Amino acid sequence: MAYRVEPGLYRDVAKFGGGDITACMNCGNCTAVCSQSQDAGGFPRRMIHLLQVGHSGKLAGSLEPWLCYYCGECSDTCPREANPAETMMAARRYLTGVYDWTGLGKKFYTSPAWEVGAIALVGLFIVCLFALFHGPVLTDHVELNTFAPVEWVEIGDWILGGILATLLLSNGWRMFHWVMGSRKAVDVPFSLYLRKLPAFFEHFATQKKWRECEGPNTRWLKHFLLVTGYVTMMVLVIVFLRWFQTDEIVPFYHPARLFGYYATAALLYVTVDFLVGRLKKRDAIHKYSEPTDWVFLVLLFLVALTGILVHVFRLAGLPLATYSTYVVHMAIVVPMLVVEVPFGKWGHMFYRPFAAYLAAVKQGAAEADAQRTKRAA
Template sequence: MGYRVTPGLHRQIAKFGGGDVTSCMNCGNCTVTCSQSMDSGGFPRRIIHLLQVGHREKLEESLEPWLCYYCGECSDTCPRDANPGEMMMAARRYLTSRYDWTGLGKRFYTSATWEVAAVFLVGLFVVALFALFHGPVVTDRVELNTFAPVKWVEIGDWIVGGTLGLILLANASRMVRFVMRPEKGRKIPLSLLFGEWRTFVANLALQKKWRECEGKKTRWLKHLFLVSGYVTMIVLVEIFLRDFQTDEIHPVYHPTRLFGYYATAVLLYVTGDFLVERLRKRGPIHKFTEASDWIFLILLFLAALTGILVHGFRLAGLPLATYTTYVIHLAVVASFLIVQVPYGKWAHMLYRPLAVYLAAVKQKAKESSGRMEEAA
């Protein structure tokens, strides 16, 4: 198929944090040092070249940006200090905006004003809802479910979760369509598509391919704990909310309290650690921080912090503090979910394992096609 060139693509990428891609002279040092490049056609060099010459459609079809886990070795050893790792990060941001059918992803990634405004608007909307429709304010004791009936909060959870899920699925389908575009005309057996489901699940749950990167596994482990904490909290809120948000004080060994404490501790520790590392610019991945990176971490940290404060005020028997902090907590959580899940770094949780899965499917299809041609 023919490809059109997009003049100025490198300038567009710069808006996503990629720096000056023309500083790369394609020496290939980054490809040699990358432990992931062996089975993916030589990235990051190939991706940087696509950015330089303006091959937007080929970039959309590429999986390599999602197979890079930004260990930073390529940036550390680049003889021209071109920061190829950051260019790959910018390519991921750009691709996220291309998958997004609403156009909001591009706005949020290229304009801090847009993203901050969206966060505040969503938060203010939640506060306004409580100001207008909250239940009776009981002040002689804590009755959170009287102030915010759990059934209405639960319905709100389902509406937001369902809407975001549909947006993510639509974005993921666009990703699949872009990536599989070169395979048009080649029949891929359903047995092959379903046969690689373990690859998707393993990388969704454990980011298994990340472990192939050389060096310490500390960052992988932190991300694993972060995801486990986030998923635990989602399960508690979406499935067990009636046990989680209750006026009955459960014993400390109750499952909802234990899992809630685990999720909160993990979210606070890991996001706090990431914030400190970015402030200190520790390691190549933290040398360059875009507004979207700060907003993601700050919102996630505040969501966990306000959540545990609600719990603490409730145990202490402080009604007004509990209700006020609860409203702030939901405002932060709603802002995080609506702004970050479909459009921000949270979406990487879906796109990365999907990319590994699609890479495996394409490789198996290529091998199968080769065997059929040889047999013919």
């Protein structure tokens, strides 16, 4: 495969954040201290080299940015203060824009006005929908499913889920094309893709490679809580909405309530912890923040907060407070999903385990090639 050299590539990636790669002298210290480099190769050193020489094609086809878990040790030990960890983060944002065929990912990552404007526009659209099509407003008692019929909300959930899945999977196909395009289709049999598929689900559920990084394991645990809290809430809302959004006061031990409380507690705890960490800037992972990082965390916090407030107001028998907070909640949830899942920060929840899966496929193909060569010899 031929690659086009773009001398200004590092400036393009710098628009997504990152360190000063012009300060890097390729000493290799970052690779030496990285616990992940033994599996993925010489990163982050190799990524910085690709940026310096302008290999945009190789960068687009690289899995290494997704296999970095941003422990920050490479930046802490860099003798030139080139901040390679933040460069890897910028490369992930850049690649999100490369995979996205709509071009919106790049817009949202490089322009806070575009991201905030899109969120506000979608949120306003949701408010207008409720203003025009809500059901009867009963004020003598709470009937949320009369104000917002669960059947209609459920249909909206499935339509939105289908759109998001289409966007994310189509972007994933583009990622696959970039990564595996250098190998002929015959080199990787379909059976190998099937055999390695469990790697995707394993890394999606556990992010186990993060535990190999230096630093306290609480980072892995907090990320695990964040992901499981978010996924739990998504499953409750999309799959079990009829049991989750109900006017019946179910017992505390009801599964819908218990899982909802877990998701809310996990999201509130982790988002507050991450926001405070970014304010105090004590850890390497929080020292540098782009506007997209703040927007994502604030949205996720507000989703959890407004969701639990709807529940509290409903239990307290406050009709108007319940209905109005529900509209605000939906006006935050939908924009967060529309903007952050296929185009923004939350896309890495798919891209990172997908990268681990493709890395396993490539390794399996390389091992098969080596065996064929050995037999031929």
